[in-house]
Amino acid sequence: MRGADAIVKALEMEGVKHIFGIPGGAIIEVYDALFDSGIKHILTRHEQAAVHAADGYARATGRVGVAFATSGPGATNTVTGIATAYMDSSPVVVMTGQVARALIGNDAFQEADITGITMPVTKHNYLVTDESEIPRIVREAFHIAGTGRPGPVLIDLPKDVTTAEIEFDYPEKVNLPGYKPKYSGHPRQIKRAAELIMKAERPVILAGGGVILSNASEELTKLAESIPAYVATSLMGKGAISETHPLSLGFVGMHGAKYANYAVQESDLIIAVGIRFSDRTTGRVSDFAPDARIIQIDIDPAEIGKNVGVEIPIVGDAKLILGELIRHINYRRRKEWEERIEGWKRDYPLRFRDDGGLKPQYIIQKIWETQPDAIVTTEVGQNQMWAAQYFKVKRPRQFITSGGLGTMGFGFPAAMGVKTAFPEKQVVDIAGDGSFLMNIQELATCVDFGINVRVMVLNNMFLGMVRQWQELFYDERYSATCLKCKEMSFEKIAEGFGAVGMTVEKPSEVEDALKEAFEIDAPVVIDFRVDRLENVYPMVPAGAALHEIIDEEV
Amino acid sequence: MRHTIAALVEDKPGVLARVAGLFRRRGFNIESLAVGVTEKEGISRMTIVVSGDDRTIEQVTKQLNKLIDVVKVSDVSANSVDRELALIKVSASPQNRAEIIEIANIFRARIVDVARDSMIIEVTGDEDKIGAFIDLMRQYGIKEVARTGKIAMQRGARSLE
Ligand SMILES: Cc1ncc(C[n+]2csc(CCOP(=O)(O)OP(=O)(O)O)c2C)c(N)n1
Ligand SMILES: [Mg+2]
Numbered sequence: 001m002r003g004a005d006a007i008v009k010a011l012e013m014e015g016v017k018h019i020f021g022i023p024g025g026a027i028i029e030v031y032d033a034l035f036d037s038g039i040k041h042i043l044t045r046h047e048q049a050a051v052h053a054a055d056g057y058a059r060a061t062g063r064v065g066v067a068f069a070t071s072g073p074g075a076t077n078t079v080t081g082i083a084t085a086y087m088d089s090s091p092v093v094v095m096t097g098q099v100a101r102a103l104i105g106n107d108a109f110q111e112a113d114i115t116g117i118t119m120p121v122t123k124h125n126y127l128v129t130d131e132s133e134i135p136r137i138v139r140e141a142f143h144i145a146g147t148g149r150p151g152p153v154l155i156d157l158p159k160d161v162t163t164a165e166i167e168f169d170y171p172e173k174v175n176l177p178g179y180k181p182k183y184s185g186h187p188r189q190i191k192r193a194a195e196l197i198m199k200a201e202r203p204v205i206l207a208g209g210g211v212i213l214s215n216a217s218e219e220l221t222k223l224a225e226s227i228p229a230y231v232a233t234s235l236m237g238k239g240a241i242s243e244t245h246p247l248s249l250g251f252v253g254m255h256g257a258k259y260a261n262y263a264v265q266e267s268d269l270i271i272a273v274g275i276r277f278s279d280r281t282t283g284r285v286s287d288f289a290p291d292a293r294i295i296q297i298d299i300d301p302a303e304i305g306k307n308v309g310v311e312i313p314i315v316g317d318a319k320l321i322l323g324e325l326i327r328h329i330n331y332r333r334r335k336e337w338e339e340r341i342e343g344w345k346r347d348y349p350l351r352f353r354d355d356g357g358l359k360p361q362y363i364i365q366k367i368w369e370t371q372p373d374a375i376v377t378t379e380v381g382q383n384q385m386w387a388a389q390y391f392k393v394k395r396p397r398q399f400i401t402s403g404g405l406g407t408m409g410f411g412f413p414a415a416m417g418v419k420t421a422f423p424e425k426q427v428v429d430i431a432g433d434g435s436f437l438m439n440i441q442e443l444a445t446c447v448d449f450g451i452n453v454r455v456m457v458l459n460n461m462f463l464g465m466v467r468q469w470q471e472l473f474y475d476e477r478y479s480a481t482c483l484k485c486k487e488m489s490f491e492k493i494a495e496g497f498g499a500v501g502m503t504v505e506k507p508s509e510v511e512d513a514l515k516e517a518f519e520i521d522a523p524v525v526i527d528f529r530v531d532r533l534e535n536v537y538p539m540v541p542a543g544a545a546l547h548e549i550i551d552e553e554v
Numbered sequence: 555m556r557h558t559i560a561a562l563v564e565d566k567p568g569v570l571a572r573v574a575g576l577f578r579r580r581g582f583n584i585e586s587l588a589v590g591v592t593e594k595e596g597i598s599r600m601t602i603v604v605s606g607d608d609r610t611i612e613q614v615t616k617q618l619n620k621l622i623d624v625v626k627v628s629d630v631s632a633n634s635v636d637r638e639l640a641l642i643k644v645s646a647s648p649q650n651r652a653e654i655i656e657i658a659n660i661f662r663a664r665i666v667d668v669a670r671d672s673m674i675i676e677v678t679g680d681e682d683k684i685g686a687f688i689d690l691m692r693q694y695g696i697k698e699v700a701r702t703g704k705i706a707m708q709r710g711a712r713s714l715e
Contacts, residue, residue, distance in 0.1 A: 119575050123622075302619075
């Protein structure tokens, strides 16, 4: 068979059901092979969106997402998507066309050194130089992407590799001497961790995206209940425990609730699970949780102690380690600590000013009330933070956001990927007007393939988060943040693409509009004309410690 | 603190770029890097000299280990034999040639090429020895120096695998 057929066959062997991508000359042979396959290809309108869609698909299902692009500009268009997946450890395999082997290095038409370009943003990448290696490389790519700490893997396919004839022999096992993720935690370390937990008077569990990736939320919740200890998450950790659980503190960090930040700051023990202590989560790191001893559980040894000092490291898979750890824990309530946290929860709830205007926070509350089981993706900026604050996530993989790279334009194509995986579920992109414009062309894809996602544009006609910083820290000098688009109508744009558009201007219209939108058998965009100057609070200013969190008067 | 790290890597295209790229991206400073094949087919050994505090070195080691093509990483700074090789081209006139050869002998260095008014000397040893030798050669006029970068191996029966 042709190399191209071998690629498609290998993808079938890996159980791939959907591919997102755009063809071109260098990858045309693979598309030709795909034509006869049962794998469904979704033709996106931009390669960046194809990778975000594959990424969203992967985050929602836990399976490897797949994207295709041609050489040169097709390949370079995938870079933001790949970097987004890399920063959030999402398992994605990207296949790109490449010029024929003899032309590589000659600056041939549509040649780009995509393996060189993506080296720092992939877990691994391959340039296939010998067609007989196709089966092995595809097998390895899926293995590497989906195991250990997951991440994107790119395979670059020179055109003549895809046209050459090969024998198809799919390897059962991978042989990677340099890649041996460690799954089970060290028993002695686990015992020591349990001892430390039992001695602690003010324990807090900090859960990150690793808990979601490891499918360990059940174990995490059990651990919290058996200590018992409150749980704060990172943005990526949302869903590690249901945010309606009495022990949940929601997310911690720059825009986390005050009570979550206070609890972490005042704790005497942090049980960190699959969390990498990013600067957005820790605030000023030298003043992070000054009294806390830290137990850190992570599958990636390089994360241990990278940003904060750790007393008990446990390297391995969160699910296995937590399962083991729970067995060594004795239940003991810490009344005083509980009362303090409950006091903070009472005194400093999340809140916003109710002055009759159309508030973005209110809209998200209503989305949650209308569809609490929807899978939510977000864009980046204020919309993302409000979504994180007000959409109470009940299960893992229900909240999908670009946490590490903070990629505007991620949410909509990611929602497309999610909806492709779960056509029966409601999938909502909580969007900002600026971000939505960065991949708005995907409305065409949604209409074309009947991918009925709901885009809720919190339209403040600003690059709102940047404007907020300018208001608070740059004397209201609004340099290049005003998107003066009063004349622009997302409703009409949606209609132009063949989707359904709606515009909402008053709080009283919100509920009906949402109810209607969730029933329409088409992609829907709602243009919410929100209060333009609304800010995200509370907030830990950049460079401040978590307890130096500021709030507004309401 | 300077550390010497030895890494066994799969002999695959791009592996040097991956290692070099990792150091650049994470802001680690490579002082020297030497690569060569090993007794095992398909496996090369890199010796990397890097400076940084303990935390930096720990990160270097862990991040190197994460590269799929890197099979084994070890800090071989302590209790090890390390060597560098240098080729030094010095000006040498008939008058001072004997003197230079005498110094070379003391350092167990070898004369590997002699021309009318210059010669090439090959010297091996640890960094200090090579440094000292080069310093002594300065008085005659050094025309060119080529150094390999350090390679190192831990003493005793244990090996890197
Ligand atoms: C691709 C990209 N470019 C720039 C930024 C910097 N940035 C962060 S938030 C933001 C504003 C986002 O505006 P919008 O989507 O309207 O969201 P809002 O904050 O108004 O809710 C910008 C420009 C980014 N995160 N991503
Ligand atoms: Mg906006």
